[in-house]
Amino acid sequence: MNTRRGPISELRLYLTYLAQHIKSRMSYRADFVIANLLFVFMAASQILFVSLVFSQVRQINGWGFWEVLLIYGLSSLTIAVCQCFTGIVTHLPYMIIRGEFDQMLTRPVSPLWLMMMSRFNDRWLVTIFIRLLVLLIAAGHVFSPVKWSTIALLAGFFVCGLTITVAINVIFAALAFHVLEIRALYHLYLGDLYNLSYYPLTIYGGFLQLLLTWVFPLAFVSFVPISYLVEKTSYARLAALPPLVAVAMVVLARHLWRTGLRAYESTGS
Amino acid sequence: MSSGRIYKRLTKYLEVTRLEMLRIITYRTNFVAMFFNSFVLVFMYSYLWRAVYANSPTIGDLTLSQMLTYIFVVRAIVVPFDNDIDWRIAERIRTGDIAIDFIRPANLQLMQFATAIGNFVMRFITTSVPVLGLGAWLFGISAPASLGHFVLFLFSLLLSFTITTSINYIFGMISFWTVSIHGILFAKIFVSEFLAGAAVPLSLFPAWLRSLAMVLPFQAMVNTPLSIYLQLTPPQGIVHLLVLQVFWAVGLLGFGRFLLHKSYRQLEVQGG
Numbered sequence: 001m002n003t004r005r006g007p008i009s010e011l012r013l014y015l016t017y018l019a020q021h022i023k024s025r026m027s028y029r030a031d032f033v034i035a036n037l038l039f040v041f042m043a044a045s046q047i048l049f050v051s052l053v054f055s056q057v058r059q060i061n062g063w064g065f066w067e068v069l070l071i072y073g074l075s076s077l078t079i080a081v082c083q084c085f086t087g088i089v090t091h092l093p094y095m096i097i098r099g100e101f102d103q104m105l106t107r108p109v110s111p112l113w114l115m116m117m118s119r120f121n122d123r124w125l126v127t128i129f130i131r132l133l134v135l136l137i138a139a140g141h142v143f144s145p146v147k148w149s150t151i152a153l154l155a156g157f158f159v160c161g162l163t164i165t166v167a168i169n170v171i172f173a174a175l176a177f178h179v180l181e182i183r184a185l186y187h188l189y190l191g192d193l194y195n196l197s198y199y200p201l202t203i204y205g206g207f208l209q210l211l212l213t214w215v216f217p218l219a220f221v222s223f224v225p226i227s228y229l230v231e232k233t234s235y236a237r238l239a240a241l242p243p244l245v246a247v248a249m250v251v252l253a254r255h256l257w258r259t260g261l262r263a264y265e266s267t268g269s
Numbered sequence: 270m271s272s273g274r275i276y277k278r279l280t281k282y283l284e285v286t287r288l289e290m291l292r293i294i295t296y297r298t299n300f301v302a303m304f305f306n307s308f309v310l311v312f313m314y315s316y317l318w319r320a321v322y323a324n325s326p327t328i329g330d331l332t333l334s335q336m337l338t339y340i341f342v343v344r345a346i347v348v349p350f351d352n353d354i355d356w357r358i359a360e361r362i363r364t365g366d367i368a369i370d371f372i373r374p375a376n377l378q379l380m381q382f383a384t385a386i387g388n389f390v391m392r393f394i395t396t397s398v399p400v401l402g403l404g405a406w407l408f409g410i411s412a413p414a415s416l417g418h419f420v421l422f423l424f425s426l427l428l429s430f431t432i433t434t435s436i437n438y439i440f441g442m443i444s445f446w447t448v449s450i451h452g453i454l455f456a457k458i459f460v461s462e463f464l465a466g467a468a469v470p471l472s473l474f475p476a477w478l479r480s481l482a483m484v485l486p487f488q489a490m491v492n493t494p495l496s497i498y499l500q501l502t503p504p505q506g507i508v509h510l511l512v513l514q515v516f517w518a519v520g521l522l523g524f525g526r527f528l529l530h531k532s533y534r535q536l537e538v539q540g541g
Contacts, residue, residue, distance in 0.1 A: 034455045041459040052473050053321055056328045061320045184302045192309035199313075203320035208312070 021120050035123035043076065043127050046198065047134065063200045066141035067230060072198045073135030075222035078158060079194055080128045082165040088119035089173040090186055142230060150229060160242035161221035167249035168216065170257055177260030189216060197222055202233055213238075220245045281375045282383035289387030300395045307344050307400045314340045315408050329472035334411045335499050339470055341404040342498060346426065347491050349392040350433040351461065354381050358441025359450045371536060378438060378525050385434040414500035421507065425494035428514040432490050435521035442528045445535045460485075470495070489517045 050072065054065040063071075135154075143150050172186045197218040201209055213219040219235065220242040228239035293299075315337055322333040331339065358381065361367045370377050404410045413419040440457055444450035471479050471492050482488050493510045496502050502510065 034452050038455055038459055049469070052469050053317075055475065056473060057321055057325060060317070061323070184299075187302060188305050188309070192306055192313075196309075196313050199317055200320075204313075204316045208316070 018120055022122070032122060036126040039080075039123055039127040040130060043130050046072065046076070061200050061203050062232065066138045067226070067232075068200065069134055069138040070142050070230075071200060071222050071226050073131055073138050074154070074158065074161070074226060075194075075197045075218075077128065077131040077135050078161040078165055078221050079190075080124045080131055082162055082169065083190075084121045084124040084128060086166050086169045087121045087124075089169050090176070090183065091119075153229060154225070157225035157242055160246040161225070163246040164217055164221055164242075164249050167246070167253040170253040171249075174253065174256035174260040177264050194218060200233075201235065217245050217249065282379055285375075285380050285383035286387035286390075289384045290391045293388060293391040303392065303396045304399060307348075307396055308403065311341055311344050311400060311404065311408075314344075329470055330501070331470060331472065331499070334409060335501075336470070337404070337408050338410040338499060339495055341401065341408070341410045342495060343491055345397040345400040345404070346393070347429065347494070349389055349397055350430050350490070352385050352388045352434070352437060354385055354388075354434070355437040355441040355454055355457065358438065359444040359454065362441075362444045363450075368536060371533065376529075378522075378529050381438045381441075382434055385430075385437070389430065411499075413498045418497055418500060421511070422494055422498045425497050425511060425514060428511075428518045429490045429494050431518045432486055432514070432521055435518070435525050436486065438525050439521065439528060442525070442532060445528075445532045470501070472501075486517050486521075489514045 047069070050065070050068055053060070054068070058064065060068060139150070139154065140146060168189070172182060172189070175182045193212075193216055196204065196208065196212060201212060201219050201223040204212070209219075220238070224235050224238045224242060227233045227236040318333060318336050318340070322328060322336070326332065328336065358367070361370065370380070373380075401410075413422055436457075440450075440454060443453065447453065471482055471488065474482060482492070493514050496510060497507055
């Protein structure tokens with residue numbers, strides 16, 4: 001069904017689609033500005049909240065202001081980039097209902113890539129820059145002086161975290177093949193559960209800590225890496241795990257997607 | 270006006286309320302989602318504030334118990350005051366269906382309030398009560414200072430609800446006079462998102478932000494009832510806050526009514 005293309009030509013195809021998409025989206029200037037502003041306000045209120053709290057105390061659970069901002073920065077940047085490029089994937093249930101999904105199966109590219117290519121969620125753009133800024137400024141305050149090894153490690157951890165969050169998105173999309181109502185759980189994950197990862201994991205009770213480490217591995221996105229880099233808490237010992245968790249999530253995501261897609265195709269629609 | 274006629278006029282609006290409640294019920298997964306949303310949020314804030322309070326008995330003049338109570342009451346009661354009638358009105362204006370609403374033998378503003386009441390009652394039963402119950406049980410939120418305070422708190426909540434709904438109604442009606450209302454409605458979401466996201470008692474705000482917040486109706490919606498509940502202000506302060514709230518409530522209701530009459534004109538002009 002799918003002609004096999006090499007990764008380079010897939011990438012070139014992707015970039016072409018992307019360029020086209022950006023051009024057509026820019027024509028919706030007002031919509032673009034408003035949506036971006038909304039996310040910016042959301043980010044601003046999150047940062048404001050942390051600032052307000054730290055205007056009254058010096059540390060939370062042993063974590064100072066800039067360290068908490070560092071955790072927030074890395075975690076929020078990861079999800080922002082993730083949603084920007086792969087947020088569309090979770091619209092799968094809607095596309096199935098509207099019958100739009102079937103045409104994707106006829107294109108020469110795998111439907112997953114096609115979905116990611118067709119909707120570059122530009123509402124996140126400004127927020128990405130802001131959160132990146134927060135991350136960099138916080139890093140500047142926490143690691144002084146900043147070593148190249150720290151930057152390299154941060155970048156590496158970011159890639160792992162991004163992989164994990166993208167995989168989670170795909171998993172939810174794959175589950176939607178079986179249970180359409182999974183979107184409620186997805187919104188809970190994206191809106192509330194993910195929020196928890198903005199703060200030091202150790203403030204939460206045992207149950208939540210376990211949930212965020214071994215069920216939704218969000219701890220590996222930001223808290224474990226930062227713990228390792230600032231050498232705090234026992235979670236630093238898990239620092240080798242993010243890449244492994246990322247790989248495991250990708251494998252799981254691919255498997256679930258393949259089975260879900262096959263089940264969908266075989267129902268003869 | 271005989272009591273029979275009053276009753277007859279009232280049943281119209283009660284019907285609107287009933288329909289809205291039914292509408293909310295049909296979104297079953299939405300309930301559960303709303304509940305879990307509030308639940309996880311207050312969980313997060315509870316843990317967060319407990320960690321913050323680890324070394325200080327009071328922050329911004331509030332004890333941990335008061336802070337938790339503040340968070341809980343805001344999330345459980347005040348946040349559900351908000352509704353989407355601004356979007357719904359705007360949509361009906363856009364499609365022209367608003368003309369049907371004008372023909373109906375009922376006041377549009379009152380109908381929107383009836384809808385808002387139905388919306389809130391349903392959300393209160395399904396979300397607020399469980400969240401508050403959990404709060405009292407797990408996190409020990411404190412009860413109001415006295416029965417008198419509680420009564421005033423309820424009165425203040427009533428005003429808060431009126432203000433919130435009035436604001437939504439007014440924003441919805443504004444689309445009679447603007448080409449695209451969406452930008453403005455989003456702007457409204459920004460501000461409430463911002464203020465709710467930084468949902469901390471005003472005493473934590475830096476001075477300049479506090480004066481800004483005092484000017485906006487935000488403090489009339491959230492700060493006033495909570496200040497009464499937690500007894501954050503002395504009795505004279507309470508009277509002052511309540512008077513301000515009444516001023517906002519009456520003012521916004523009046524402005525809403527004014528907009529309604531102007532909109533009749535607007536509809537005539539457009540030949541609808």
